[in-house]
Amino acid sequence: MQTRVGKRHRRVCAALAVAGVLAGSALTGAPPASADPVAVRVAPGVTYTEFDIPAAKGTAHAHVVTVDLRDPHLRVGLLHPGAVGARATVSSMADASGAVAGVNGDFFNITETQHPGVAVTGAAVGPAVADGHTLKAAVPDGQRFGPALPPGTSTRDVLGVGVDRRARLDSLALDGSVRTRDDEVALGGLNQYALPVGSVGAFTADWGQVSRVRATCGTDTQRAAPCSTDTYEVTVRHGRVVASADTPGSGPIAADSTVLVGREAGAQWLRKLSAGDPVRVTHRLVAAGSRIPYGFAVGGYPVLRDGAPLPGLDAKTSAVRTAAGIADDGRTLILLALDGAPAHRTGLSIAEVADTMRSLGSTDAFSLDGGGSSTLVTREPGAATVTVRNHPTDPPERAVANGIGVYSRP
Secondary structure, three states: OEEEOOHHHHHHHHHHHHOOOOOOOOOOOOOOOOOOOEEEEEEOOEEEEEEEEEEOOEEEEEEEEEEEOOOOOEEEEEEOOOOOOOOEOHHHHHHHHOOOEEEEOOOEOOOOOOOOOOOOOOOEOOOEEEOOEEEEOOOOHHHOOOOOOOOOOOOOEEEEEEOOOOEEEEEEEEEEEEEOOOOEEEEEEEOOOOOOOOOEEEEOHHHOOOOOHHHHEOOOOOOOOOEOOOEEEEEEEOOEEEEEEOOOOOOOOOOOEEEEEEEOHHHHHHOOOOOOOEOEEEEEEEEOOOOOOEEEEEEOEEEEEOOEEOOOOOOOOOEOOEEEEEEHHHOEEEEEEEOOOHHHOOOEOHHHHHHHHHHOOOOEEEEEOOHHHOOEEEOOOOOOOOEEOOOOOOOOOOOEOOEEEEEEOO
16 A cells, blocks of 8 residues: 655655755666655554665665654564574564564674674664663773764763653663672673773673673773773672672573673672672663653664754765654654665765755654664565565675664554
């Protein structure tokens, strides 16, 4: 079933056409874009559109899903593979969770060429919240994977949807502690592939089975710095120390347990603990901009705020990109992924992404992982599985840390 785009989108598309932004598609198997693109109805309140964008380094092809968060039958959630330290394709995560549409999410620990022998965790860079449950906090800025952050942004930045069903940009910082009978230390990390130097981090069942050694490698400013030689790990079960080790381990963590990993000063603090000692671990994510709890949040970085591109956005480096935009005072979510087919692989610069999202009606926009990770899927009405709408640069699909899923109930 196809319907013409709504009035707001018709105005946007017409404006783009006048500016020469929409052009005929060169994609094999893709319908040609026109001055009045046709939006395919994915589900009530969810539409899919595609169009060309002539850019500084060649024509890009955009795939866009628009979500009306006013519809009470719709919700947006985190696509994830069931563990923080794991990866899966967007299509498999969408199919497993019943999503009708989705895109890839945060940047992630994709390689460890600087640390031979250290397991790649696949864990995301920034905070992640799924169904109101905190999965992880953000790694130090210097430990992130992906392009350089724009000035004034950090790994703590998120795009989220609150329990009020409004999308917003925010920043989520970890607030936690480890307490014993006689002492207390601030918690430096939660299910993170990189811990701040000198800190203690907590790992829960949400982490998965992958090795925790990577958490003690690099520094707060240099991801490639050597792994720490001063580490210690303590397992706490039902509030008491039950095991310890000099080197972070691997394997599943029981639901009633927390593994504490320390490096440098954090390792020295953990060494004071003995089997049977009582330990209390607390943690939460604190939002900088809203008191409304988040049902969903994913990491990345902002490129557009209050209708204005952030200062210092890169206007030279073009690539295949994924982004999310917020319109209508948080009531509309716009998901965009560029096509990775050879004819369009030059893509857009981050500055061009901000301009594109603003042209689509976004007042705020957020950059997600791009390149080989960029994937957008939709599920046709009545279909059992989703269809990948763009052409990933790493065909058929790259396994990623997480994504944004759109869900529709009858």
